[in-house]
Amino acid sequence: MKKLAIIGMPMDLGQARRGVDMGPSAIRYAGVNERLKRLFDEVHDKGDIAVGRPEVEVDPVSNLRNLHLIAEKTEMLAKEVNQAIEEGAFPLVFGGDHSIAIGTIAGVAKHYENLGVIWYDAHGDLNTAETSPTGNIHGMPLAVSLGMGHPLLTNVGGYAPKIKPENIVIIGARSLDEGERELIKKIGIKVYTMHEIDRLGMTKVMEETIEYLKEKTDGVHLSLDLDGLDPHDAPGVGTPVIGGISYRESHLAMEMLAEAGLITSAEFVEVNPILDDKNKTATVAVALMGSLFGEKLL
Ligand SMILES: NC(=[NH2+])NCCC[C@H](N)C(=O)O
Ligand SMILES: [Mn+2]
Numbered sequence: 420m421k422k423l424a425i426i427g428m429p430m431d432l433g434q435a436r437r438g439v440d441m442g443p444s445a446i447r448y449a450g451v452n453e454r455l456k457r458l459f460d461e462v463h464d465k466g467d468i469a470v471g472r473p474e475v476e477v478d479p480v481s482n483l484r485n486l487h488l489i490a491e492k493t494e495m496l497a498k499e500v501n502q503a504i505e506e507g508a509f510p511l512v513f514g515g516d517h518s519i520a521i522g523t524i525a526g527v528a529k530h531y532e533n534l535g536v537i538w539y540d541a542h543g544d545l546n547t548a549e550t551s552p553t554g555n556i557h558g559m560p561l562a563v564s565l566g567m568g569h570p571l572l573t574n575v576g577g578y579a580p581k582i583k584p585e586n587i588v589i590i591g592a593r594s595l596d597e598g599e600r601e602l603i604k605k606i607g608i609k610v611y612t613m614h615e616i617d618r619l620g621m622t623k624v625m626e627e628t629i630e631y632l633k634e635k636t637d638g639v640h641l642s643l644d645l646d647g648l649d650p651h652d653a654p655g656v657g658t659p660v661i662g663g664i665s666y667r668e669s670h671l672a673m674e675m676l677a678e679a680g681l682i683t684s685a686e687f688v689e690v691n692p693i694l695d696d697k698n699k700t701a702t703v704a705v706a707l708m709g710s711l712f713g714e715k716l717l
């Protein structure tokens with residue numbers, strides 16, 4: 420019995436460009452339910468977490484934009500994700516900016532001894548208030564999940580840390596801040612930058628990633644930031660970086676993950692329909708979900 424639970428997280432508080440809260444609507448408009456219904460016995464669309472339209476705040480003390488709101492709303496998401504897993508469903512979350520991963524991972528990680536994470540992204544999202552050039556929490560969720568950052572964020576779900584550095588693979592990196600680079604070296608996170616993707620090809624990158632995670636994890640979460648793709652293929656994102664992963668390479672990556680049967684939860688984030696070109700980015704996201712869940716042409 421293959422069950423899927425879809426959860427929308429319409430939150431744009433992790434950065435300053437409004438509109439990414441409409442990501443879940445854009446992804447549903449692109450036909451995600453119809454498409455995934457063919458690949459599961461049951462699809463439950465649980466609707467959206469009630470984020471509302473809160474007034475944004477910049478905490479003058481902590482250098483963190485919307486700290487309290489994000490802690491509160493990601494806690495709600497964590498509960499919903501946890502419940503989906505308890506019901507025996509695969510949790511699939513639609514963002515929202517990448518700060519939502521704080522909640523998704525909080526809901527997932529307590530079900531695993533060694534949760535693996537594939538962070539498919541142009542960025543490392545490994546900042547803390549001390550290293551962040553922007554104060555935007557969407558640049559911090561991977562650090563937060565490692566137990567680094569403000570306690571209001573690291574303690575979402577009531578425990579920390581959620582994951583270990585050796586169980587993470589970042590794919591598609593091409594924009595890292597100084598503090599992120601230092602942290603990657605210090606704690607030893609495996610990173611495939613665009614250099615390695617160009618040099619080895621996506622096939623080898625995914626073979627190595629799967630081999631690396633298969634050994635030591637008992638579940639793997641895919642956190643896919645649409646800005647991991649090249650802005651030509653995914654223009655509707657708030658922090659685009661040229662020179663990214665292509666649509667084709669991304670399909671291949673998702674197909675190889677489907678074949679490996681490795682992924683146990685997923686989120687697709689940073690789709691901003693306001694910045695998009697006729698819902699192209701949401702449409703790409705849905706196509707990639709098709710491949711991730713085993714869609715084949717023949
Ligand atoms: N999820 C993202 N799109 N993150 C972009 C982060 C950009 C930059 N590193 C920052 O900390 O602000
Ligand atoms: Mn990114």
Ligand SMILES: [Mn+2]
Pocket residue numbers: 517540542544557644
């Ligand atoms: Mn990101």
